Ligand SMILES: O=C(O)c1cc(C(=O)O)c2c(n1)C(=O)C(=O)c1cc(C(=O)O)[nH]c1-2
C-alpha cells in the first residue's frame with residue numbers, strides 16, 4: 001500500500017523534505033545520496049559506496065543520457081536524493097531528472113537577460129544547486145537567488161543579492177545551506193566590485209546577515225570590526241573603494257558543524273595591480289584568503305591570507321576540503337586548499353593558523369612560505385610595467401574544478417594545469433569598451449596575452465595529480481592532452497573518476513593511478529562527477545559541456561555537442577548519442593585593410609575582444625568564434641555585429657557609443673593583418 005510511484009510529485013516531496021542538516025550529516029557516513037555540492041559539509045567528494053570498484057569498473061556502461069539543451073559551459077555537480085537529480089546548465093537553467101528513467105521531471109529557466117552575458121569574466125556558467133527541506137536553490141547568473149519547489153520546479157521566492165546594479169556583479173557558484181540559511185557570494189572582481197557573502201532564511205528568503213570581504217570607503221562607518229581591521233592594510237591613496245577592492249567569494253565554501261564555523265574562499269583584488277589599488281603596499285585584507293565566519297551571525301572569526309597583496313588574480317576561491325589529518329603524530333583538524341597560486345596549504349581550521357604550504361606545480365612567483373605563513377616572493381612577482389610571465393597565470397595552477405579526498409588512500413585528487421600568459425602591471429586597458437574608472441571598466445585587466453608582446457615561454461599542460469597532504473608531495477600523476485580538465489570524485493571502491501578537456505570520462509585506480517576504464521563524451525568535460533545509490537544500485541553521473549573561461553577561446557577536442565548528462569552503471573547498455581565533428585574553417589583571406597592601422601587595431605582588440613575571441617588564427621576558437629577563422633564577408637561586415645548586432649542575444653556586448661566605426665576598421669586591420677602574418681608561406 002506504499003504505492004507512491006517513484007518520481008511522482010508526492011514521492012519527490014517526501015524524499016526532499018527530509019534533506020536538512022541532520023540528513024546531510026548522516027548521509028556523509030553512507031553517501032547513498034549526493035545532497036550538497038561537495039557531497040558533505042566537509043566537501044570531500046569521497047563516496048563510501050563500493051559496489052562499483054576496481055574489479056568491475058571495466059563493465060561500466062551508459063544507462064541513459066539527457067540533453068541539457070545548453071551550448072555554453074556546463075560546470076554543475078548534479079545533486080541526487082532518492083533517485084531524483086537536480087543539475088544546472090549554462091544560463092543557470094535547472095533540470096530535474098528521474099534517475100530511474102532518465103526522463104525530465106521539470107526544468108526551470110530563470111530567464112537571465114542574454115545581454116547581461118558580458119558582465120561576467122568567464123562564461124555564463126553555473127556550478128549547481130542546493131537542496132533543503134523540499135526546496136531547490138539556484139543562484140542565477142544575473143545575481144538573483146531563487147527558491148523552487150523540488151517536486152514541481154515552481155518558484156517559491158526570489159531575492160536580488162546585488163547591492164548595486166551599476167556594477168558588474170554576477171553569480172556562477174552553487175549555494176550551500178547551513179543551519180537553515182542559504183549562503184551565496186558573487187563574482188565580478190575583474191571589473192571592479194566589492195565582494196561579500198549573504199545568508200538568507202531557507203524558508204522565507206529573508207536576509208539574515210551579510211559579510212563584506214574587503215573594507216568600503218574609510219570616510220564612512222565600517223560595517224563591523226573586521227572591516228576596520230582590514231582597512232589598516234590598504235592605502236587610501238589608491239581609492240580602492242571606487243573600484244570596489246574585489247575579494248569576491250565566487251565559489252568555495254565548507255562547514256564544520258562541531259566547530260560551528262563556515263569557511264569561505266575569497267578572490268582577487270580589483271584592480272589586479274597591487275600598486276594601483278594600494279600604492280604604498282599592504283596585505284589588502286581579506287583578499288585571497290580563507291575566512292572562517294560564524295554561520296549564525298555572519299561574524300568574522302579568523303582568516304588566513306594565502307596571497308598577501310594579490311597582484312595576479314590569485315584567487316583563493318578554489319574548492320577546499322576539511323579533513324582530520326595526523327601530522328607529527330597529532331590529530332589535527334585542518335583545511336586543505338590548493339588555490340590558483342600553485343601552493344597546497346594545510347591550515348588549522350580551529351584557529352586559522354598556518355601549518356604548511358608546498359607548491360604542487362612549478363611556480364616562479366615565490367620560492368616557498370616561511371614559518372609564519374608568508375610567501376617568499378621572487379623578483380619576477382612585481383615587476384611593474386614590463387610584460388613577463390608569472391607562473392602560474394591567472395588561469396590558476398588549479399581553478400574552480402573540484403578536488404576530492406579519499407581517507408583510505410590518504411590522497412587528494414586534483415585537476416592541475418599550466419596556461420601560459422604574460423602579464424603587465426599598471427597598464428590601463430579598457431575592457432568591453434568601458435574606460436577605466438567607470439563601473440564595469442577593466443579595473444583588473446592587466447593582460448598582454450599576445451604572442452607578439454613578450455610571449456610566455458612555459459608550456460601548457462593539464463594533469464590529474466594525486467597529492468599526499470601529510471607528506472606534502474605528489475604520489476602519482478596522469479598527464480592530459482590539454483589544460484582545463486574536469487573535477488574529481490573518489491570512492492570506497494578505490495576509484496578516482498575524472499572527465500577531460502578532450503572529451504573523455506575516465507576511471508583510475510585511486511592507489512596507483514592506473515587507468516581502468518574510459519568512455520568518449522562527445523565534448524570537453526569541465527564539471528565533476530557524482531555517485532549515489534538508487535534502489536540498491538550504484539550509479540555514476542557526469543554533466544558535460546565545454547566552456548568556462550578557458551573554453552571561451554580554446555578547445556581541446558575535434559568534436560562538439562550540447563551539454564549532456566551521462567549516467568553509468570555496471571552492465572549499462574544504452575547507445576551513446578551521435579557525436580558531431582567540429583568544423584574549423586580556413587584562415588580569413590582577402591579583407592582589404594590599411595597596414596598602418598594594425599598597431600592601433602592591436603590595442604583596440606586587446607582591450608575589447610581578445611578575452612572572449614582569443615588571438616585571431618592563433619587560438620583555435622572555443623565556444624566563441626575565433627575571428628581569424630571567419631569568412632572575409634563576415635569580417636568585412638564586422639560593424640553589423642559590433643553595433644546592436646544579432647549576437648547580443650547570445651551574450652555579446654553592444655559597443656554602440658564605446659567604439660567608433662573607425663575603431664572597427666582598425667580592429668579589422670588587426671584581424672586580417674594577424675591572419676596574413678601567421679599564414680604559412682607557399
Ligand atoms: O574575480 C572574480 O569575481 C571571478 C569570478 C569568476 C566566476 O564567477 O566565474 C571567475 C574568476 N574570477 C576567475 O578569476 C577565473 O579564473 C574563473 C574561471 C571561471 C570559470 O567558470 O571557468 N570563473 C572564474
Ligand SMILES: [Ca+2]
Nearest residue numbers: 189190268313
Ligand atoms: Ca578573478
